[in-house]
Amino acid sequence: MDIAAIEGNLNSIGYGISVIGAGIGVGIVFGLGMQAIARQPEARGPLQTNIFLGFALIEALAILGFVLAFAI
Amino acid sequence: MSADARILAAEPGCHLFPAQGEAGCGFEAPSIGMFFPEPWLGGIPGSDGIDLYLVLLVVALGASLLLWSWFSKKLSLVPGRRQGVGEMFVLFIRDQITRPTMGAKGDKFIPLMTAIFTLIVFMNISGLIPGMLPVNSDLSFPAMFALFIFVLTLVVGMRQQGGWGYIRNQIFPPGMPKPIYVLVTPIETLSVFIIRPVTHALRLFATMFAGSLLLAVFAYGGWYMLSIGAEPALAAVSVLFSGAAVIGYILFFVFEILIMLVQAFIFTLLASLYLNQSLEAAH
Numbered sequence: 001m002d003i004a005a006i007e008g009n010l011n012s013i014g015y016g017i018s019v020i021g022a023g024i025g026v027g028i029v030f031g032l033g034m035q036a037i038a039r040q041p042e043a044r045g046p047l048q049t050n051i052f053l054g055f056a057l058i059e060a061l062a063i064l065g066f067v068l069a070f071a072i
Numbered sequence: 073m074s075a076d077a078r079i080l081a082a083e084p085g086c087h088l089f090p091a092q093g094e095a096g097c098g099f100e101a102p103s104i105g106m107f108f109p110e111p112w113l114g115g116i117p118g119s120d121g122i123d124l125y126l127v128l129l130v131v132a133l134g135a136s137l138l139l140w141s142w143f144s145k146k147l148s149l150v151p152g153r154r155q156g157v158g159e160m161f162v163l164f165i166r167d168q169i170t171r172p173t174m175g176a177k178g179d180k181f182i183p184l185m186t187a188i189f190t191l192i193v194f195m196n197i198s199g200l201i202p203g204m205l206p207v208n209s210d211l212s213f214p215a216m217f218a219l220f221i222f223v224l225t226l227v228v229g230m231r232q233q234g235g236w237g238y239i240r241n242q243i244f245p246p247g248m249p250k251p252i253y254v255l256v257t258p259i260e261t262l263s264v265f266i267i268r269p270v271t272h273a274l275r276l277f278a279t280m281f282a283g284s285l286l287l288a289v290f291a292y293g294g295w296y297m298l299s300i301g302a303e304p305a306l307a308a309v310s311v312l313f314s315g316a317a318v319i320g321y322i323l324f325f326v327f328e329i330l331i332m333l334v335q336a337f338i339f340t341l342l343a344s345l346y347l348n349q350s351l352e353a354a355h
Binding site for chain 1: 104171172173263267271272274275278282338341342345348
């Protein structure tokens, strides 16, 4: 059993790298969203909508990375 | 490797510390092949045949139909306990999903969103049964959901804003200086008509796919490390190892339940967000 040898696909490392940016972005979106709701609780409705819209746009990048990890 | 890889006894005999007098063998992690179960009835042109996914889909569909027909049996103005729980779910959909995104004019979509949410929850939950897969870990099912939502947004948008009016509002967002459109229009076109529906489907698919692969790795690794047949000292160590894997499995199992519910919620929320952009022009 050769433990030292690394086998596997380089694509998964690429996916890991591509997720860093999306992770930071999602953190910023939700963090600032929480802050906005804390400052202006009555604006929760539209803020929540926009938080999820931004989250969807940013997570699209991570998902593209996931797809490319399998496609290429 | 088939879907039975999730059943722990599927590949016996291969352990971390080989039994006395036996040659060792390497760990074979569960692979993508796990998501392509052998069809029981193949040979149907244009399809994969009747396999595990189809059966689970029918079960999920039946479960959600049963649940809601049970909730809505013998409706009365003053709700009883059973009807009260059903109304609680509908109110949850209304107050958390459609009202914040679409406002009061989106109330006619509450039944649709409730149906989509319930069906997706049941289709995800099926992956929690060992040996089964979440139905949404096959791309075709979330893709059909997303395609349906995409077509619905087109139809609703063209009805509300007129055929060209809807497309114009989407790709030329009003209220911008003219030269900006050179930059904005290609991005918006790509975003609205390609990236949005594709990621809508892939988000649900990717989380279910990765989640059940993770659970399979823990279950499989726990079984691999458990080598009772080895020397007593090594066997004791292996029991510790696989105990750690079992604890990890249980933790991620609970985490996975949460993920399944949250993903169903996000899918429905995004669906109603996209519908909202058809209901009213951007401003």
